[in-house]
């Protein structure tokens with residue numbers, strides 16, 4: 001095998017394929033709605049009253065519901081003279097409850113992936129508040145946290161929505177992850193890319209969510225060859241949503257939100273990683289074979305070019321012989 005083919009093959013083999021697991025947050029990784037159970041009471045607001053007013057505000061003004069609760073939060077906190085800063089949200093985030101097994105989940109999944117030759121990356125795609133998730137104990141596990149967030153005044157007080165993530169615009173983040181266009185304002189997310197150019201192929205993406213607001217992402221991931229998983233609360237055992245999601249073709253699998261090594265979710269994700277690893281090994285071998293056949297293709301096209309020439313120069317003849325030498329195996333027809 002020629003030096004250049006060997007180098008090309010070594011380069012192909014040294015690439016570690018990537019996969020992404022994208023999680024909704026509320027009721028997927030955490031049993032609660034983050035604003036309802038931590039943030040709103042912490043600001044001495046009545047939770048039911050807060051949501052009733054904010055949802056009514058959305059209806060009355062044809063507003064996005066997320067923009068409505070963000071607006072409501074700023075108005076209410078100002079009225080009660082409570083400063084809501086990024087640090088305040090981070091502090092509240094520390095108290096967010098997580099489902100059983102979540103803290104140890106990421107390392108176990110990453111280790112399993114790495115044993116199969118796959119780099120696993122984790123992403124949050126949530127309509128909840130980014131600053132709260134950033135404060136939670138598991139925040140460092142995520143390559144990116146995509147969620148609603150505030151714009152802060154120079155003295156650090158929340159004063160305007162910076163991002164409002166709702167169930168339909170959640171899908172843009174799947175494209176961002178696949179294309180490696182991570183910044184929320186990067187318009188390159190709409191650039192056309194071939195499968196080979198993708199940062200993470202769509203078939204290597206898993207989306208995990210719990211409800212109807214996850215449907216656009218579940219559908220998108222599934223339709224592009226990835227995997228969608230629905231989860232339900234292990235204690236409440238309320239499976240109505242996942243039964244419907246599965247029956248309507250939104251998800252491929254469902255499991256209780258038990259993230260321990262014994263949970264079904266662990267088995268499903270391990271099997272998917274195995275599947276992705278097998279597909280990636282075959283993809284690598286196909287690429288290696290393309291590299292090995294390249295010298296022959298080069299030789300044949302040079303030969304065809306020479307046949308068109310009226311006079312064959314000695315150095316062309318030598319180059320042709322050189323190209324032939326680089327071809328592996330017997331290429332003379334019997």
Ligand SMILES: [Mg+2]
Pocket residue numbers: 024025026027028209210211
């Ligand atoms: Mg949810």
